[in-house]
Amino acid sequence: MFNRVARRAFSSTAASNYKVAVLGAAGGIGQPLSLLMKLNNKVTDLALYDLRGAPGVAADVSHVPTNSTVKGYGPEEEGLKQALSGADVVIIPAGVPRKPGMSRDDLFNTNASIVRDLASAAGDYCPKAALCIISNPVNSTVPIVAETLAKKGAYDPKKLFGVTTLDILRASRFISEVANTNPTQEKVSVVGGHSGVTIVPLISQTTHKGLPKDKLDALINRIQFGGDEVVKAKNGAGSATLSMAQAGARFAGSVLNGLAGEADVVENSYVENPVFAKEGVKFFSTPITLGPEGVKEYHAIGETSDLEDQLIATAKETLKKNIEKGVNFVEQTSK
Known part of the structure; x- marks a missing residue:
């Protein structure tokens, strides 16, 4: 069983120099995320891009006294190219937020186009970069990025990540409220995807597997x-913007730790995964070890309860449709 969750996003003091680009940096997630990345000691070059407002965010964040330079870019004067060129890690929170009554899938048409175009630019200007996708719906936007990069011959499945860390954070917090424990000590592996029933917390792998059924449900x-x-x-x-920014910063920090060669950097992430590939589920979130080339090792889900088996089965069927939707979008909109 493997359900360790890394908490190493800002733990290392080793000297490392990396360029990180945040695309959508002036948004509700992008601004706090940019601040958190400015605090990461591995980031020496922080590039912030948005259609508007990024230079202002960059100027603001640049006053934080850490050892990194910050520049903001807009679409003018090839700003996207400048932001992406030489980037080691690209974080993409760009897109429109959800509104009341709106599911993540309702966001699809608008955000799919945004993510496709940003992925295409990344394929042109930083094809070796690790890409961390926050833009919803992640279950479909990650396949969109994969297909877009593949058409450019720039797709590396070990360097494309759907950020599902917010589900991990919520699981730790919510289970601590039920069990009256310290949330910083709770480690919950959450597998599947990043939307509704595709999110499967493996409570049976925690010390709280004996919860009454009503509380567990x-x-x-x-x-x-x-x-x-x-x-x-x-x-x-x-x-969710502030909690999502923390989740994105933690995951990106772990990616940087892996690139730097640190040992035992483990996070859950929605990636091209062999775990259910034979069943037609190309992307699935499980624990992975991060390393210099991106994904170093894929870990098994581990022992699960009968209830969790049912939840995983439901997640797989939904994910098949989400993944197909992303793939079809690229096929139908390819230029």
């Missing part, structure tokens, strides 16, 4: 649909 549902709490609480003004 409520906990799983809250982890799967926790984002709705934020959308509702913000009264239509946005979705």
Whole structure:
């Protein structure tokens, strides 16, 4: 069984020099994410891009006294090319946020086009970079990026990541509230995808597998649909941004630790994964070890309960449709 979750995003003091680009840096996720990446001691060159506002975010963040330079770019004067050129890690939170009553899939048409175009640019200007996809719906946008890069001959499955870390953070927090424990000590592996029923928290692999059924069912549902709490609480003004920024920064920090050759850097991520590939599920989130080439090792899901087996079966069927939707979008919109 393997359910370790890395907590190493900002732990190393080893000298490493990396360029990180944030695409969508002036948005609700992008701004706090940019600040958190400025605090990462492995980042020496931080490039912030957005259609508008990125230079202002860069100027603001640049005053934080850490050892990195920050530059902001817009679409003018080949700003996207400048932001991406030489990047080691690209984080993409660009897109429109959810509104009340809107599912992640409702965002598809708008965000799919944004992600496709940014992926195409990454394939042109930093084809060796690790790409961390936050833009929803992740279950479909990651296949969109894969297909877009593949058409350019620039797809490396070991360097394309769907960021599902927010589900991990929520699981740790929510289970601590049920069990009255310290959330920083709770480690919960969440597998599958990053939307509703595709999110499968493996509670049976924690020390709380004996939860009463009613509490267990409520906990799983809250982890799967926790984002709705934020959308509702913000009264239509946005979705999860601050917690998502923390999740993105943690995952990107782990990617950087892996690139730097640190040992035992493990995170869950939605990647091209062999675990259910024979069943037609090309992408699936499981624990992976990160290394200098991206994914170093894929880990098995581990022992699961009967309930979790049912949840995984449901997730697989939904993911097949989500993945197909992303692939078809690229096929239908290819220039």
